[in-house]
Amino acid sequence: MPRILITNDDGIYSRGLRAAVQAVAGLGEVYVVAPLYQMSASGRAMTLHRPLRAKLVDVPGAKIAYGIDGTPTDCVIFALARFTEFDLAISGINLGENLSTEITVSGTASAAIEAATNGIPSIAISLEVSREKYKFGEGNEVDFSVASYFLRKVARAVLRNGLPDGVDMLNVNVPSDASEETGIAVTRLAHRMYRPTIEERIDPKGNPYYWIVGRKCREFELGTDAYALKVERKVSVTPINIDMTARVDLEDLYELLVI
Structure with a gap:
């Protein structure tokens, strides 16, 4: 039997993970x-300055399940140390879409990236939500059935066929209004989904404090994950290569630098 690792960044008690x-x-x-x-927006952070604590948790359908008081990347490292080998890693189903080059901020995508760096074919899957408040809860108001359908479809294909050469993971985003008949678009990453800024507010004692907030971009280029999800209302599947080296002639760059 193939061995499948499942993690996320919403927490082990989230309905998306179940x-x-x-x-x-x-x-x-x-x-x-x-x-x-909840560990959203933790990226590939690792916990290096304190010990990790692990707790056995009952997750129906899992052979064994641990909750870790650390980041999603910590969870993948723990799993590989504890169980050594997996045929597939899945991170999600995340509450809220993870689009564009900003997936490096996402704990969901970063857990899949961590698994992929260890040679494990990986899938990060996220479900668009209709209201912002759902993104940081356990998902009690959200229907995951269609996202689950597409996850099974993609996972079965990866287990059967593997990933193409040069592809380390798939980043999948499912529209909030999708059905099982919704089309799939194979896409590239959009440049950005949000434009972060800082809001200053004043506490009751008159001291300023600050929130990082994101202003959503409204226009996306054809062929990108954001365009497929937000405009075409399709399931976006983006192949990701974790080698971020620019595809340029290295000799040309060397000559440019040494002249």
Whole structure:
């Protein structure tokens, strides 16, 4: 039986993670290692300045499940140290879309990237939500059934066929209004989804404090993940290569630098 690792950044008690476990039922032996708490926007952060604590958690459908008081990347590292080998890693189903080059901020995508750096074919999957407040909850108001359908479809294909040469992971985003008949678009990353800024506010004692807030971009280039999801209302599947080296002639660049 294939061995499947499932993690996320919404926490081990989120309904999206439970939906991911159910989505791959029968496809392999499922191991879950996920944060004990909400860890959105943690990127590839690792916990290096304190010990990690692990707690066994009952997750129906999983052979074993650990909650870790650390980041999604910590969870992948823990899983590989504890269980050594996996045939597929899945991160999600995330509450809220993860689009554009900003996926490096996402704990969901970063967990899949961490697994991919260890040679494990990986899938990050996110479900667009209709209201911002849903993004940081456990997903009690959200229907994951269609996202689960597409996750099973993609996971089964990857387990059967592997990923093409040069592809280390797939970043999948499902529209909030998708059905099982919704089309799939294979896309590239948009440049940006948000333009972060700072809001200054004043506390009751008159001291300023600051929130990082994101202003959503409204226009996206054809062929990008954001265009497919936001304009075409399709399921976006973006192939990701974790080698971020620019595709340029290295000799030309060397000559440019040494002259």
